[in-house]
Amino acid sequence: MLFRARETARQKAPVHPEPSQVTLRLTTGEVAVTLKRNARARRYTLRVRAATRDVVLTMPERGSLREALDFARRHVGWIEVRLARLPEVVAFVEGAVIPVRGVPHRIVHRPEARGTVWTGGEEEPVLHVAGNVAHVPRRVADFLKREARRDLVEASHRHARALGVSISRVTLRDTASRWGSCSANGALSYSWRLILAPAFVLDYLAAHEVAHRREMNHGPRFWALVDRLFPERHAAERWLKKHGAELHRYGTGE
Template sequence: MKQAMGFLPRLRSRGAETPPTPDHCHVEIDGERVRVALNWNPRASRYTLRLRGSVREPVVTIPYRGTLAEVRGFLDRHRGWLKARIDALPMATPLADGASIPLRGESVRLRHVGGRGTVRLQHTLTGDELVVAGDAEHLPRRVTDFLKREARADLEAATARHAAALGVTVKAIRLGDPASRWGSCSSSGTIAYSWRIIMAPPEVLDYLVAHEVAHLREMNHSPRFWRLVRTICPGMEAGKDWLHRHGASLHAVGAD
């Protein structure tokens, strides 16, 4: 049966006279309507399909002269691939009282206590808890803020250590929540990290930092670059493999 698709209009930036184009569509897979983002890219040479695991949303990149009819056919041909990738994504873990989330690779249970106070990590006989005071509706934000603070502390310490080992200077450290990368390094010396890395085991965070700091010496992924990373992070393969296998689970934390 042909997939049902719906479109919402979007005006291209070239001007109001340009015919409206959609910014997303809905495709039916096994009776479920799945939202697909449409990325109209005049520099693209072909259609591509990827999955933004952080929001469980497929994205189709449409090349110059691409058409909606071709989008329909492209999605239809890749329906099996798309279903398999969506099914493989970890289930979302909303930030709510009683939920368990990872912190430095260990499971931590969220416990809302209400009243005035801060967010604090508490060790109990049944396991670690993240005790969250305040109104229940503020729990997701307060937990996220706590994770960001912990991430900044660990990332700054690891960055300083690896930068000293390589004799490089880091101009600034920024935290964000990118959908498709864990870190980036600019030639100006600014390094950006995903705050979600604080949920991974410490050796994974260490690998990520070593990777980005090494870019201050080698702005590429040449053999020389990887030798630098291995020099300051001998366990890099384990960290790299962990992110490949389990990184999507970190993006599922806090998702609806």
Template structure:
């Protein structure tokens, strides 16, 4: 249904979502990036829904105040890529330039972010392919293909047909975390569940994984607060 604005100081942007199976109106605030979603069941008008949201405005603002603000990436900032810290600078050229621990972005900044995002996706595909190939060979199984997306609810998945899907943002995580997610999804090629047998396969492929899982729970949401568009 699109995005609406709830008047106030400050204003609140709401993402409206109709769900005929919903039994009541609900407001949800994403812990990843603070996006506020207003779910509307069948038979409820948009006017009624916005009135409901207005009644909950103080509650929404209270929760939003606990969220870290999104970061629009650009020169002067540091970005971790594949476990290495890069300093972002301005480039006088027309293309992205990587030298040592610096990434020079072409100007204007909007163009630079487009180039940076494309490069990050390339790095993500290379690293996730490397890790998936390694664990698949170790397991003695093969996968069908790898797809990269900007998923909000999961870091990876494995279909019954052996297709692996990963969030490209894993390239911004420590390499050990990226490797863990790859091992987790490759393990599903043998165990399409989260049974004790599945976790045993993960342990065999990756080793102890408690720390990587903890990082994803506590620090993973910060990767979604890195923005590449204004």
């Protein structure tokens, strides 16, 4: 009976859950560190994410939190160097230059004008933004998302017709790790930031996701479908590999 009582007491002892994120102090400030356990990991590893401008610390399944944090602290210099290499954030404010379908546009505030956002410009492409200056970031973000939805819906349905498949809906998100996805029921999801890339890159991502309506994998038959829908896929993939991370620098936090 005594043994059982002690076991019960031990089982009821409070268990403190392991944090999923910690803050690491740098010489230049602080940075969020996301903790992830991986059963296949054999050592501690660090990765700086350009999209979220934070750090991921991967731990072996049996690794200790204390060892992981010590590992991160020993590599503060490495983290700082990589964070410093990230492109500067460009907010949606007066005078900022942002790409729309790959073409740089300067944001110009037009407080006296009616409407919301429209394109124009004679000497250089311009995004005109009407209304109160405090509303400029939100109005620019809303404009880009509307344009992204229009282009992605059109491209998705065009490729679906070419492939003889159906899609149930198209949604937009601000994802950090993937540009698009396709569910088993035909729902497509994309990053709205694709509107910042050249039009052919957006078109490729639409073809890629629509092809999953036939092949929910990345095997040879899937890529044959993508090439049928979008023969220039290698050029689009090269562009994303080289410039994709930079799309996350615009309007961060808007």
